[in-house]
Structure formats: structure tokens, C-alpha cells
Amino acid sequence: MKEYIVKTSSRTEMIDIGHLVEDAVRYSGVENGVCTVFVPHTTAAVTINENADPSVRRDLMMELNKIVPYTDNYAHREGNSAAHIKSTLVGCSLSVIVQSGKLQMGTWQSVFLCEFDGPRSRKVWVYIGAGG
């Protein structure tokens, strides 16, 4: 397992971490298997989406903030319930297939860390299991 530290700079934001995941695949030396990306946080998430037009990310964050408003008579005293809810909706783990030592993704896909309660320093864990 390899750990990467990612610093976020806004309250909600998507950061392209595709190069980190590819680095972990190379480092592992695994030819065929599955890459697990995991964020050990409860107010962040990991997703795959388009990395070509940055407006896709902005639209995604804008709409998620509408679907789950920052304030809504939440009981949790820390004031970040919206971030916890978005974390569960998007998810904190991902599986990507590895073949011939390369991460198998679509032309427009990349892996993104989703920050929902920033700015903070976040950990991303990547593990590549050889699949036999």
C-alpha cells in the first residue's frame, strides 16, 4: 500500500489524482490485477470522472452542494454533516482494473479526490493486488 498526501484549498473541490494512482501501479510492479483507491476520511471521497473540461468538476460540486445543503437543521454539532453525507453518496473506495502493468480507464476518465470539508491535508491510499 502506498500513501499520498494531497492538500486541498477550498471547502469543496475535486483534485485530479490520476498521476498518483498511476505512480502506485508502476511502483507495485503488478502486471494484472485490481487497483484499490481508498480515502481514510469521512468528509472526503474518491470518484472517477472527466478530466478534460474543468467545468465538469465545478458543475459536479455546485450540484452536490444543492442536493445536500450546507445547513439543514443537522444534529451533528461540528457543522459538517453535509460533508459526511456527500462522502457516503460519492464513496471512499474505488476499484480499477490493471492489465499489462497499466491502469485501465476510458479516454476521458481520471481519478479525483473530492474534498467536502476543506481546506485540509488529505491522505489517499492505493493498493494493487495481483489477480492471478
Next chain:
Amino acid sequence: MKEYIVKTSSRTEMIDIGHLVEDAVRYSGVENGVCTVFVPHTTAAVTINENADPSVRRDLMMELNKIVPYTDNYAHREGNSAAHIKSTLVGCSLSVIVQSGKLQMGTWQSVFLCEFDGPRSRKVWVYIGAGG
């Protein structure tokens, strides 16, 4: 890894691909492990839900279209931001346990490709890793 091509016929739709995933499991010859289903697209997704009553799928698509409206002052010029957002909410990868050469799912479960920006031709990638 096995690739399947699925043709969709509507703007948003769920297509049962359970038989394709089962085909990949048989083809792999793996007895015990994990099956990863991955859609290499940013305006589609993959999920597991009920395959008995087709109205479940229609309700699911109807409600997702309410939660994430087609138009909402999105910045992305291609006009398919809603599809990108739904792709992240549902997710593009899935893990299913394989035991004794069989996909382990509940009685009412099947795997579905979710089309959010169709009609199109979509790819589905399935990999079965032997889990030792």
C-alpha cells in the same frame, strides 16, 4: 479482462448486464475471488439492483432525473453535465464476490449498466481476480 459492447437506446436507461458478467466469470475459470465490473465512460455508470419488476428501473431513472435536473445553469458546454454528475453518484466500478466459480448475488439482484447520456454504444469491462 473481457470487454463487452452494449448498445443503449434512450437518453437515460438501465440495461441488465448480469448475463455478461456471468459469462466473464465462466470464461475466467476462477473458482474463488472478486469480480470487478468497470464502465470506462464518464456519463454512464454501473449498479446492482432488482431485476424482477422493470418498474424499479423506471422509478430509479425518474427520481435520479429529478435529483439531478438536465438543465441547471451548468457551465460545461456539451450540455451533459447532469450525466456526469449521475455517473459520480452511482459510480463506474463494482466488486462482486465469486465462490465455487459462481457470482455471489442476492435472489433479486442483477448488474445494470446505467446510461445517462444516450443513446450510445458503451463498453463494459469485467475482470475476475483469483483471491487465493
Next chain:
Amino acid sequence: MKEYIVKTSSRTEMIDIGHLVEDAVRYSGVENGVCTVFVPHTTAAVTINENADPSVRRDLMMELNKIVPYTDNYAHREGNSAAHIKSTLVGCSLSVIVQSGKLQMGTWQSVFLCEFDGPRSRKVWVYIGAGG
């Protein structure tokens, strides 16, 4: 694969099953690999979130019930379409990295079964694949 039975007591609820997942990891004897948690139901889900303050869970269920209302002119006759939709939004499978025989999670994270159509008796399947 190990199967656990979890009894739920409300219509919607999150139940901490972290100890069951840890039990499965110990039982497997796997040192390094990936743990797959899978719920074989179409009106339940599995997620990772905070286990410290129970109000996080209550806020999460409250907000999900707002995003996906119980009644909304759904076509599915069984009356539990909202539960099916929430199951797809949260997801029925999860992957967690295992290192040195231990589940790798963040300080505040635990695994939760999400009940969306209870009370019922639910199955949770856990499989740990050795990752080479």
C-alpha cells in the same frame, strides 16, 4: 466468504458492522489483500462513515430521506421504490485494503449497513482476497 446476519429495527437506519468485518479479516488469515463487503439486498446498502457521533448517522438518514422521498408517484407496486433508489445511490459493495492482517481505515471510519426498508433480517457477505 463469511456470512453475517444483522437484524435491523427501523425503516431506515445505519448499523455499525465494523466489528463483523474485522472478524472476517482475522478469520481469513490473509496478511495483505483487499476485503470486499457485499450486501445481497436491493433495498439496503453498505457505506463507510463516522462512528464517533451517532448524530452523523441520523443526519445522513434524514437527508437521504429528503433527497429521495418515500412517495413520489413511483410505479413499483411494493411501495419501496425509495429504498431501491437509495440502495443504488449508496451502493451494495465496498473495498477496504488489508495490510499486516489488519483492515486499513481512518481514525473515525467504520463500516455501516444501511437499512432502507426495515425492519428486517439482513445478510452481509465479507470476502478477503490475498493480493500477492
